[in-house]
Amino acid sequence: LAKTTQPISMDSYEGQEVNITCSHNNIATNDYITWYQQFPSQGPRFIIQGYKTKVTNEVASLFIPADRKSSTLSLPRVSLSDTAVYYCLVSGYSTLTFGKGTMLLVSP
Amino acid sequence: DGGITQSPKYLFRKEGQNVTLSCEQNLNHDAMYWYRQDPGQGLRLIYYSQIVNDFQKGDIAEGYSVSREKKESFPLTVTSAQKNPTAFYLCASSIGGQGSYNEQFFGPGTRLTVL
Numbered sequence: 001l002a003k004t005t006q007p008i009s010m011d012s013y014e015g016q017e018v019n020i021t022c023s024h025n026n027i028a029t030n031d032y033i034t035w036y037q038q039f040p041s042q043g044p045r046f047i048i049q050g051y052k053t054k055v056t057n058e059v060a061s062l063f064i065p066a067d068r069k070s071s072t073l074s075l076p077r078v079s080l081s082d083t084a085v086y087y088c089l090v091s092g093y094s095t096l097t098f099g100k101g102t103m104l105l106v107s108p
Numbered sequence: 109d110g111g112i113t114q115s116p117k118y119l120f121r122k123e124g125q126n127v128t129l130s131c132e133q134n135l136n137h138d139a140m141y142w143y144r145q146d147p148g149q150g151l152r153l154i155y156y157s158q159i160v161n162d163f164q165k166g167d168i169a170e171g172y173s174v175s176r177e178k179k180e181s182f183p184l185t186v187t188s189a190q191k192n193p194t195a196f197y198l199c200a201s202s203i204g205g206q207g208s209y210n211e212q213f214f215g216p217g218t219r220l221t222v223l
Contacts, residue, residue: 008148034211043112043198043214044151087150096166098143100150 004088004099011105018075020102022088025069031092033064033071038085038101047073047086078106111135114199114215121193121222129184129218131199139204140182141212144168145196154197157182158204186220193222 005023012018024033032051036044048055050062050071061074075082085101112133121127133140139158143151153166157176171190176182182201186193197218202210 036212041196041217041219043200043217044212045214046211049211096141096153096156098151100148 004090004097006086006088006099006102008100009103009105011107012078013107014079015077018078018082018104018106020073020075020086020104021070022073022099023070024088024090024097027068027090028092028095031090031095033062033068034089034091035060035062035071035073036087036089038087044087075104078104080106080108082106112199112201112213112215114197114218117216117218119218119220121220123222124188126188127186127193127220129186129197129199129220131182131184131215133180133182133201133213133215135201135213136179137201137203137213138179139202139210140176141200141202142166142172142174142182142184143198143200145198145217151198154184193220195220 034049035047037047038044048060048062050064052064055062063072083106085103087101088099090097115130141156142154145151152168154172155163155166155174157163160176160179163174163176171187173185199215200212202212204210
């Protein structure tokens with residue numbers, strides 16, 4: 001059973017790049033990695049998904065090394081509105097495991 | 109507007125009472141999910157359904173029950189057997205079920221407080 005581990009919290013300043021890493025040592029061959037963002041009292045929102053190497057979209061990048069035992073969500077030039085909790089999800093045929101989330105606080 | 113709705117947003121019940129949380133989606137998604145969220149615990153899967161009239165237990169199904177009689181609806185009943193029912197409950201849906209790697213769309217959540 002895949003277990004995911006993330007830092008509990010991170011601090012940053014506006015305009016900086018933020019990298020949040022998720023550890024998933026037991027990831028299975030057919031599992032994907034997905035990242036979600038959640039604001040207080042709301043449902044999570046999809047950010048990005050990947051299987052290996054690097055994926056980039058308009059809001060973030062996802063880096064996954066060859067062994068796939070970890071993944072890093074990269075948020076370029078964060079703003080105050082990026083203050084939220086970020087979750088990694090490992091999912092596959094027999095897996096659906098969310099991490100406990102990383103609270104990102106962006107300050108002026 | 110396409111989306112997933114949960115009602116009510118806040119719900120209060122007395123201990124020992126069963127309570128049913130509503131989840132409806134008009135996205136034509138096959139799969140639906142229920143999660144429980146507690147402070148510092150992330151999201152934990154209660155039940156999921158990949159198709160009408162079929163559902164599977166997640167990691168913390170004890171004390172909960174579900175039904176999936178219609179594609180668009182997946183109600184969750186919190187029974188009196190659930191020892192610590194006070195939590196934030198989230199419903200989600202996706203195009204395909206587990207193993208399909210599809211993005212999950214979440215509802216706004218229901219905050220249940222048992223007094």
